[in-house]
Amino acid sequence: MKEKYIGLMSGTSMDAIDCVLVEFSDTTPHVLAASQTPINEDVRIQLLALCQGTDSELEKLAALDSCLGRLFAQDILKLLESTGTDPKTVSAIGSHGQTIRHYPPGSTLANNSIQIGDPNLIVALTDITTVADFRRRDMAVGGQGAPLVPAFHNEVFRSTAKNRVILNIGGIANITNLPRDADKKVSGFDTGPGNVLMDAWVALHLEATMDSDGAWGASGTINRPLLAKLLDDAYFTNPPPKSTGREYFNMDWLNPLLADHASTAADIQATLCELTAISISDAIENYAPQTDEILICGGGIHNKHLLDRLKTHQTQRSLQSTMDHGIDPDFVEAIAFAWLAKQTLEGKPGNLPSVTGADRPVILGGIYMA
Ligand SMILES: Nc1ncnc2c1ncn2[C@@H]1O[C@H](COP(=O)(O)OP(=O)(O)OP(=O)(O)O)[C@@H](O)[C@H]1O
Ligand SMILES: [Mg+2]
Structure with a gap:
């Protein structure tokens, strides 16, 4: 019916x-x-x-x-x-x-x-x-x-042929691991910031609410020591279950970590974009290593630079839009x-x-x- x-x-x-x-x-x-x-x-x-x-x-x-x-x-x-x-x-x-x-x-x-x-x-x-x-x-x-969407992902995107991860890049990013083996359990968690820190940084430096297509981030250079410091946060290594929000990943979290790192605002944007890309990739590597395909949804899919960075970390896997599977991301x-x-x-x-x-x-x- x-x-x-x-x-x-x-x-x-x-x-x-x-x-x-x-x-x-x-x-x-x-x-x-x-x-x-x-x-x-x-x-x-x-x-x-x-x-x-x-x-x-x-x-x-x-x-x-x-x-x-x-x-x-x-x-x-x-x-x-x-x-x-x-x-x-x-x-x-x-x-x-x-x-x-x-x-x-x-x-x-x-x-x-x-x-x-x-x-x-x-x-x-x-x-x-x-x-x-x-x-x-x-x-x-x-x-x-949280996250609550994995039950829905399981219902509509599970495949018996491929191990899939559904990656939602909203303010926060979350993954759902859908093993092709029906006996294996679905797992998933919030990987950390999706767009929320990039948006906050843009709001401070540009008259905009987002880095359209990731162009600003693409113009900067990743500050590797700063990236390492950001990734040092325990949230990224804590085992699941875990979930987070803007009450944790916000400018109060970022500002003290920026101290002692001389960079242009565009370099910081490039570094925040890389933080999102790396924390997502590490989460897949550590908790869904069998993944064949990554189906992406959420507004972050429109950030071309972020997608490019994800591709460089995920060369072995096929990155697709959920649109390729019939659902608008x-x-x-x-x-x-x-x-x-x-x-x-x-x-x-x-x-x-x-x-x-x-x-x-x-x-x-x-x-x-x-
Ligand atoms: N063209 C674009 N270029 C770059 N970033 C974009 C573009 N379109 C959307 N975004 C990003 O996507 C964000 C919105 O994504 P989305 O609506 O999925 O997040 P959300 O509202 O936080 O959702 P949720 O928390 O449910 O995952 C914007 O704030 C922006 O950062
Ligand atoms: Mg939204």
Whole structure:
């Protein structure tokens, strides 16, 4: 039976709200419509401040929770209107929400993950049942609460012929290891920064939010001693399960490491790009050495320089876009949350304990009934 779901994702980069209307027959997703709406500068600045820590945090959190809930609903309504879709024909919305803090097990401050964008507003404005707050149920049974997309990757990208890694390069990068042997377990984790440090460095030095096509990074020279110092961080050598976010990899992390390293801003950008490429490559080498193919998704796929650097470290493997396998790399995450909502409504688990470290598979999210 064919069923329509909506997936809504606003990731660590805070670049855009990704919204998809997707039809599942069995599990194969068929995207009917998709939109990427940039988050307006004013809201983005407020969100970044909230993530970094600010005064009157609860008041600001409350205001942004409502503001994002409305923005999410607006995007959904636009997508429904543009496709002439009756909301009654949509089974549910899976809304990831905007992460403002992710404190996985082992964090000194807490063990929690907070996503905002009030699902009550989404359901009230769209009249579609909404599933949200996906991460904390996994954490409640000892998991990292992240990454959650590997179960979806396993469903749609697993091959019996090739050992595959799905590489998502968002603000943070994460890998899913899909062995071709059906008896072998899926593994995966956050490898570290994807675009988040490059974006932060660009924001400081260029009047832009990203290094378009990686051109600026490509113009610089990698500072090897600095790269070694960045890679010295324990996150890169800690064994999985592990997950991270912008509360860890940010300018407060980077600034002290930059001291004593005289480089141009472009050289630093080249070095940050290499940090992303090397930490991803090392993760694959160390935890998925049998990999034949790497299927890439997330905004980082548009950074040509980053892709070039990955290729130089992965000469033995085929690097492909998820588009080569039928799914637009810009919407894999949003489709995954549509699928996770479907899992929840069907009473099926969405987490993979072999990935998150949870004690057991659990049904994820809270259901806000229409
Ligand atoms: N043309 C481009 N050139 C260089 N970088 C790009 C380009 N397009 C997108 N990006 C990078 O991709 C980022 C957005 O990627 P994406 O939306 O996958 O991340 P995200 O929102 O953090 O998602 P998630 O956390 O779910 O993985 C941008 O912030 C930017 O750094
Ligand atoms: Mg994004």
